[in-house]
Amino acid sequence: MTGDRSDGGRYGEAVFRPEQAGEGERIDFGALAYDGVTMARLHALGVGPGWRCLDIGAGTGTVSRRLLDEAGVAHVLAVDRDVRFLAERPVPGLEVREADITAPDFAPGRFRLVHARFVLMHLPDRERLVRALARLVEPGGVLVLSDAVDLTGDRAPRTPYSTAMRAMWQGLRATIGTDVSRVPAYPQLLRAAGLERVAAEIHVPPLLPGSPISRFWADTWERSRAAMLATGQVDDAAVDEAIRYLDSEDCAALAAGMLTAWGHRSAARPA
Secondary structure (H helix, E strand, O other), rough: OOOOOOOOOOOOOOOOOOOOOOOOHHHHHHHHHHHHHHHHHHHHHOOOOEEEEEEEOOOOOOHHHHHOOOOOEEEEEEEOOOOOHOOHHHHHHHHEOOOOOOOOOOOOOEEEEEEEEOOOOOOOHHHHHHHHOOOEEEEEEEEEEEEEOOOOOOOOOOOOHHHHHHHHHHHHHHHOOOOOOOOOHHHHHHOOOOOOEEEEEEEEEOOOOHHHHHHHHHHHHHHOOEEEEEEEEOOHHHHHHHHHHHHOOOOOOOOOOOEEEEEOOOOOOOO
């Protein structure tokens, strides 16, 4: 996805390149940490047989496939800027499309479910994008957005983990435009886009040695190390210390939360 960045970098080009060895595994670590929560929310929203779904920023396709396998939906259109991981594992009912959702001509149709996870946080002009995604929801359908919430603010205890996270967020904002500061505004953005029955929740997975979320953040720091060093907040030794800290019994910290917000399109009024 495209981000608002100072040096012309893009997610997947300047950082987190899909051709880099182990990138698919890094994405899957995140999926192991969050997919259960995502699917529980989608089940609670009634996603099920007969639904046509749009999964934006589908990554390795774990949510798309679980929608088909567990929820029994009729069809999933999985969209990403690079679909190499999606194309590796085709399944019946899964349509894969390489596209940039920020493009003016992105108009794949109407869907009962439109889902985007860890996508909008990397993109500029979120108000416009939320409105555009809301227009893809058919009457009676739902838009579900999930993104990261930073829990390492000024009042968080100083640990190797919090130091690395602060440097990472600053470095990613400077290089590819990642900005999680406005994620708590998602319920208001959904309501402003004309959706109803808007609500939100936050999940914070536990940081335990060897857990998927701990391995995800360790791999993420390795891939964003150059951006982190450029902030001047950390050096190589500090990043290495943070990675060791994540895998130790001394780790006592809060992982980044995942805020999920959703809103429904009225069945009586089309967009």
